[in-house]
Amino acid sequence: MSMTLKPGARLFSAVCTTEMIAVKAPPGEVDVTIGGVAPVGSAAGRDGSGSVADGHGGGAAMGKRYVDQGETIELLCTKPGDGLPALDGQLLALKEAKALPSSD
Amino acid sequence: MHLSSLVEMVESGFDDRVMLGAAEDAVTGAQFGALVRGGASTLGGYRALVYVGENHPLLPVALFSAAWAGIAFVPVNYRLEGHQLNSLVARQPGALVLADPGTASRIAGEAPVIVFDDWLASLPADPPAIDPPSDDDEVAVILYTSGTTSEPKSVLLRHRHLMAYLxxxxEFGGAGEDEAVLVAVPPYHVAGIANILSNTFAGRRLVYLRAFDPRVWLDTVKNEGVTNAMVVPTMLSRIVAALAGEPADVPTLRSLSYGGAKVSERVLLEALRLFPHVGFVNAYGLTETASTIAVLGPDDHRAAIESDDSAVRRRLSSAGQVLPMVEIEIRDEIDQPVPPGEPGMIFVRGEQISGEYASGSLLEPDGWFCTRDRGLIDVEGYLFIEGRADDTIIRGGENIAPAEIEEILLAHPSVAEACVVGLPDDEWGQTIAAVVVLRDGASIGADELQDAVRSALRGSKTPDTIFFRDELPHTETGKLLRRLVLRELTEFQAANDPKTTSQGEDSCR
Incomplete structure (x- = not known):
């Protein structure tokens, strides 16, 4: 299912506990899934049915960021869960970030 | 991204994690979100939220309420005298002013003033839902520069600058549930804002000191199980003094960062000795750069102390390396980049760099911002700050950085504080004057200090005059007020025969 995404938009997996927020999003309609299923707009929007699709599980980790190859989309995991994010059916990749000492 | 998103992220990721306060008045992520929504619901119709007061355990609620309501958060230095305080408050027409009880009565003018605790107590538990704004080009925070060289300027930090830094x-949620940060820097300092944002983002509990005191700081670190803390150099120096040579009893503390002004190497070495299990971080940044742009991390500190290589040892006094998302250039007088090792003006570029004042942006068309700090980068990429370009002394055509001379003076066992400024001179353009505060019980002649500088540097960098004083003027966050030192010396010079002050005599005692 296609949707438009803006930075700051929240995505709740419909089939697991994973929650994401859009850090970066391409203009226009995008086909994003979490756990292989279109996300919902709030925790209350989950109807409890369905499950993580094959190949779309394995665990989204707290604080990690997920991007497509061209980094046109970037989703940050705010609540971990089994389902992984995907764009156009392709799983997003974990974005490597250099750990910096906390200066404040 | 907009800072209001951060509130939703806290609610999502840290709903049952304690985010604010001491153990007994703890606020979880979910409660924090509710307070912010309640706070934002009271701000309709206001154009800014001014905060004038000491630190407060729930200060972050004020900042994020303003963000959620789509107005700027403007912390103002409550220690300013009445006229200046009110002139800064008056720069925000249409604002609601939140103040601490001691400051509320000092606010004049038309803006409504509410004591922060009263405002918190009045927040509705079930406020009408407000859709948070999403335009990250809006101004999130306005900070006034400390005005060490000129009148305070209003620096505009937009949501996109602050989020770029974060x-x-x-790392979102990068802190463990046991971690807590002790905030001692005041709310009106960019480090105070960065403390709120970084630690909220990391999921680290924020514990506040209302006002700094070294013993209270040490006790709070211990009693609250504090793992991280940020101090300005004056605070570090007072903490070291309070320890009186005894190692600190702070078993939980892992990271101590310092920044905001130049730290004396003697204080830093003593601090490293008294906090043997703590990782030290030196952070360099400006208000205009939305906080930190370069860091010297714990490993760099350790490597510098343990090295026999003087170039590596010297890095202890550096600002470390610039953050990965910040570009840096050192430029000469004709605006050309210089090779490593050569000093010049520091320019930076990146998404977090604001470089913008209420009066307009100072960013160059291609995004570079002139920090007006002078410095150099060594071959390994370590940044050394020489000081404000406006403080540079030009004596007989030669550019002289006061910091270089101050370092030599501060290394002398008799010297507690030193400030070097240029005084107007008909022959040289400027002459070098050093103002020195001696350590308790120390006694030394001006000629001996001049010899120390001459042997370490050279004749042309030797102070022409040494003045002795009992203290130097600083801002509350430890920045030396050179403007006031210079004014006092200029007045002194005008009132005295210049011949008697150019002999290097102790002319002030």
Whole structure:
């Protein structure tokens, strides 16, 4: 299912506990899934049915960021869960970030 | 991204994690979100939220309420005298002013003033839902520069600058549930804002000191199980003095960062000795750069102390390396980049760099910002700050950085504080004057200090005059007020025969 995404938009997996927020999003309609299923707009929007699709599980980790190859989309995991994010059916990749000492 | 998103992220990721306060008045992520929504619901119709007061355990609620309501958060230095305080408050027409009880009565003018605790107590538990704003080009925070060289300027930090800093340098939820940060820097300092944002983003509990005291700081670190803390150099120096040579009893403390002004190497070495299990971080940044742009991390500190190589040892006094998402250039007088090792003006560029004042942006068309700090980068990429370009002394055509001379003076066992400024001179353009505060019980002649500088540097960098004083003027966050030192010396010079002050005599005692 296609949707438009803006930075700051929240995505709740419909089939697991994973929650994401859009850090970066391409203009226009995008086909994003979490756990292989279109996300919902709030925790209350989950109807409890369905499950993580094959190949779309394995665990989204707290604080990690997920991007497509061209980094046109970037989703940050705010609540971990089994389902992984995907764009156009392709799983997003974990974005490597250099750990910096906390200066404040 | 907009800072209001951060509130939703806290609610999502840290709903049952304690985010604010001491153990007994703890606020979880979910409660924090509710307070912010309640706070934002009271701000309809206001154009800014001014905060004038000491630190407060729930200060972050004020900042994020303003963000959620789509107005700027403007912390003002409550220690300013009445006229200046009110002139800064008056720069925000249409604002609601939140103040601490001691400051509320000092606010004049038309803006409504509410004591922060009263405002918190009045927040509705079930406020009408407000859709948070999403335009990250709006102004999130306005900070006044400390005005060490001129009148305070209003620096505009937009949501995109602050979020760029967070996304680029902090991992969301990167802190363990046991971690807590002690905030001692005041709310009106960019480090105070960065403390709130970085630690909220990391999921680290924020514990506040209302006002700094070294013993209270040490006790709070111990009693609250504090793992991280940020101090300005004056605070570090007072903490070291309070320890009186005894190692600190702070078993939980892992990271101590310092920044905001130049730290004396003697204080730093003593601090490293008294906090043997703590990782030290030196952070360099400006208000205009939305906080930190370069860091010297714990490993760099350790390597510098343990090295026999003087170039590596010297890095202890550096600002470390620039953050990955910040570009840096050192430029000469004709605006050309210089090779490593050569000093010049520091320019930076990146998404977090604001470089913008209420009066307009100072960013160059291609995004570079002139920090007006002078410095150099060594071959390994370590940044050394020489000081404000406006403080540079030009004596007989030669550019002289006061910091270089101050370092030599401060290394002398008799010297507690030193400030070097240029005094107007008909022959040289400027002459070099050093104002020195001696350590308790120390006694030394001006000629001996001049000899120390001459042997370490050279004749042309030797102070022409040494003045002795009992203290030097600083801002509350430890920045030396050179403007006031210079004014006092200029007045002194005008009132005295210049011949008697150019002999290097102790002319003030």
């Amino acid at each position: 996304l680029g340098s902090v």
